[in-house]
Amino acid sequence: MAEKRIIGVDVGGTFMKFGLFKxxxxxxxxxxxxxxxxxxxxxxxxxxxxxxxxxxxxGMSIEDTIGIxxxxxxxxxxxxxxISAPNLGWSMVNIQELAKDFFSVPVGIANDANAAALGEQxxxxxxGCDSMVFVxxxxxxGGGVVVNGRLINGAFGGAxxxxxxLMNEQETRVCTCGKCGCLEQYASARGIAKMAEKMLVSxxxxxxxxxxxxxTAKEVFDAIKAKDSFAMEIGEMFGSMLGRALSYVAAAVDxxxxxxxxxxxxxxxxxxxxxxxxxxxxxxxxxxxTPFRLARLGNDAGIFGAARMIQMT
Amino acid sequence: MAEKRIIGVDVGGTFMKFGLFKxxxxxxxxxxxxxxxxxxxxxxxxxxxxxxxxxxxxGMSIEDTIGIxxxxxxxxxxxxxxISAPNLGWSMVNIQELAKDFFSVPVGIANDANAAALGEQxxxxxxGCDSMVFVxxxxxxGGGVVVNGRLINGAFGGAxxxxxxLMNEQETRVCTCGKCGCLEQYASARGIAKMAEKMLVSxxxxxxxxxxxxxTAKEVFDAIKAKDSFAMEIGEMFGSMLGRALSYVAAAVDxxxxxxxxxxxxxxxxxxxxxxxxxxxxxxxxxxxTPFRLARLGNDAGIFGAARMIQMT
Numbered sequence: 001m002a003e004k005r006i007i008g009v010d011v012g013g014t015f016m017k018f019g020l021f022k023x024x025x026x027x028x029x030x031x032x033x034x035x036x037x038x039x040x041x042x043x044x045x046x047x048x049x050x051x052x053x054x055x056x057x058x059g060m061s062i063e064d065t066i067g068i069x070x071x072x073x074x075x076x077x078x079x080x081x082x083i084s085a086p087n088l089g090w091s092m093v094n095i096q097e098l099a100k101d102f103f104s105v106p107v108g109i110a111n112d113a114n115a116a117a118l119g120e121q122x123x124x125x126x127x128g129c130d131s132m133v134f135v136x137x138x139x140x141x142g143g144g145v146v147v148n149g150r151l152i153n154g155a156f157g158g159a160x161x162x163x164x165x166l167m168n169e170q171e172t173r174v175c176t177c178g179k180c181g182c183l184e185q186y187a188s189a190r191g192i193a194k195m196a197e198k199m200l201v202s203x204x205x206x207x208x209x210x211x212x213x214x215x216t217a218k219e220v221f222d223a224i225k226a227k228d229s230f231a232m233e234i235g236e237m238f239g240s241m242l243g244r245a246l247s248y249v250a251a252a253v254d255x256x257x258x259x260x261x262x263x264x265x266x267x268x269x270x271x272x273x274x275x276x277x278x279x280x281x282x283x284x285x286x287x288x289x290t291p292f293r294l295a296r297l298g299n300d301a302g303i304f305g306a307a308r309m310i311q312m313t
Numbered sequence: 314m315a316e317k318r319i320i321g322v323d324v325g326g327t328f329m330k331f332g333l334f335k336x337x338x339x340x341x342x343x344x345x346x347x348x349x350x351x352x353x354x355x356x357x358x359x360x361x362x363x364x365x366x367x368x369x370x371x372g373m374s375i376e377d378t379i380g381i382x383x384x385x386x387x388x389x390x391x392x393x394x395x396i397s398a399p400n401l402g403w404s405m406v407n408i409q410e411l412a413k414d415f416f417s418v419p420v421g422i423a424n425d426a427n428a429a430a431l432g433e434q435x436x437x438x439x440x441g442c443d444s445m446v447f448v449x450x451x452x453x454x455g456g457g458v459v460v461n462g463r464l465i466n467g468a469f470g471g472a473x474x475x476x477x478x479l480m481n482e483q484e485t486r487v488c489t490c491g492k493c494g495c496l497e498q499y500a501s502a503r504g505i506a507k508m509a510e511k512m513l514v515s516x517x518x519x520x521x522x523x524x525x526x527x528x529t530a531k532e533v534f535d536a537i538k539a540k541d542s543f544a545m546e547i548g549e550m551f552g553s554m555l556g557r558a559l560s561y562v563a564a565a566v567d568x569x570x571x572x573x574x575x576x577x578x579x580x581x582x583x584x585x586x587x588x589x590x591x592x593x594x595x596x597x598x599x600x601x602x603t604p605f606r607l608a609r610l611g612n613d614a615g616i617f618g619a620a621r622m623i624q625m626t
Contacts, residue, residue, distance in 0.1 A: 075599045078443075078569075083599060130391075131468050133565075145565055147465055154567025155444050158599030165564045166557065166595045177597065244479065248561035251478045252446075252458055254467025256391075282479045284490065286388045286396060286471030 006310045007051050007068040010302030013087035019303030020054050038088040044102045067106035069306030071115030075157030080109050083157045108309035112302050117144020118151045119305030124296040125259045133255040136262035141184045165245050186241035189217035189264045196220050205230045221267035235274045243278025250287035261295025319623045320364050320381040323615030326400035332616030333367050351401040357415045380419035382619030384428030388470030393422050396470045421622035430457020431464045432618030437609040438572045446568040449575035454497045478558050499554035502530035502577045518543045534580035548587045556591025563600035574608025
């Protein structure tokens with residue numbers, strides 16, 4: 001029997017990323033394509049065209065794939081229904097049902113951060129672990145939980161949605177979700193920049209951060225590396241919020257490992273230092289020593305995880 | 314082939330509870346026996362005697378069981394090692410290895426609250442659910458997490474250990490674990506009594522609770538039912554702490570249902586009202602409507618869950 005292929009897709013509001021994999025999960029080729037329109041059937045149509053083209057290039061057809069795994073930026077319930085994907089304008093979309101008009105091979109679906117978690121667990125920093133919590137620090141804070149080698153999607157698509165854990169009841173700034181004091185407001189790239197801006201106007205303290213017109217998390221972590229004490233205070237705030245939140249996650253699932261990814265993880269080990277310091281202070285005994293690692297697959301985690309979903313079916 | 318039996322055991326520091334089950338999980342008989350000595354081999358010996366006696370009574374032998382499931386008050390890691398069980402004085406005990414000298418049938422092991430969770434999920438209030446978070450409110454606060462019909466034990470035996478989530482950094486009273494501000498200090502029977510005592514001396518407010526020499530959670534909930542406003546404040550504090558903690562658990566695993574058990578759950582629906590009020594305020598959208606139910610199996614949850622472990626192997 002001829003060898004088959006697996007397709008992994010990571011659908012974003014701006015770009016779709018594609019990966020062509022061997023059955024064992026070896027990545028053969030990856031590419032991306034702008035998201036023209038976000039209507040579900042238009043996206044499926046575009047995925048079909050992209051996959052067809054890629055398979056033809058290697059003298060194969062879509063039928064030579066075991067299946068197509070798709071990660072989407074939204075909550076996916078246990079039946080595979082996309083309950084809500086605000087960036088795509090989707091609400092209650094049964095993508096697997098729709099996909100039957102476009103593909104004769106199986107289609108898998110998951111939240112994008114959950115797919116990335118599965119990618120890192122099996123092909124990345126979590127290799128060899130059978131349980132792992134993945135945290136993605138970018139514009140927002142997302143996450144994914146893998147237990148016994150399987151992704152937990154959650155009954156209502158909310159598993160791993162750690163960004164909106166309400167961490168500070170005294171907060172007056174409003175989060176994108178409407179609550180005040182969510183983890184995302186302290187631990188995302190945008191959150192860190194906003195914390196820094198707020199603190200800058202409230203003090204005269206000397207800091208490297210005053211020299212920038214526009215502050216991002218990168219400047220804050222660069223200043224931390226330069227031992228800027230103002231920036232280091234922000235680092236402590238970030239670490240205490242994320243460390244405490246992850247101690248709560250450990251109380252629920254007690255993973256073998258935490259893996260931190262997303263754009264902000266480019267800051268490197270210093271970021272883990274802040275999180276681990278507080279995590280170990282807050283965590284209960286059995287989970288106190290859980291190791292933390294930086295993610296390894298970068299932006300490819302999503303397509304790897306989408307492919308892994310298919311491998312597992 | 315003759316029908317087989319399953320044995321479920323719930324080991325406590327004072328009593329061991331036993332259940333004799335049919336293969337389909339029907340409870341045929343239950344009994345208990347005082348825990349004479351807590352040394353692992355003495356306990357296994359005692360379990361063998363009890364099981365032998367019960368099986369003989371129905372004209373069968375231990376070999377006519379599919380297996381023996383055991384719940385213990387301690388943390389059990391993913392290899393089935395009891396890492397620590399303070400009430401039994403156990404540390405790093407490989408009970409399954411030891412059990413080979415006592416039983417020729419398979420022996421399953423889990424943390425007692427986790428076993429109870431599995432019992433409630435399959436035979437109790439969670440019947441029909443494939444994911445559930447169980448919370449037990451007694452002297453302490455324990456819990457168990459079931460996902461895809463399977464118990465999450467955790468990599469280091471800490472899954473479902475929600476009692477020591479650090480909920481209040483301003484707390485000065487010290488928890489049994491050495492930290493200050495754990496969930497258990499506000500949501501356990503002992504915690505509620507202590508909160509009430511502390512509040513009683515700090516105010517002159519009129520309350521039914523002043524009429525008792527010794528306060529327990531029962532008096533507090535009775536006073537709440539009598540619309541005692543002082544007691545109702547304690548109810549709010551209890552609800553806000555447990556509701557917020559469970560919103561964090563939902564961010565990790567997003568269960569289909571929360572089930573609240575343990576001695577304190579005898580207070581009834583009023584207890585759920587306080588928890589749900591705050592849970593729904595704190596939880597993120599996908600998990601905001603997760604239903605809450607009272608546990609149904611009472612003190613039998615542990616033996617049912619221990620039997621379920623064997624059913625699943």
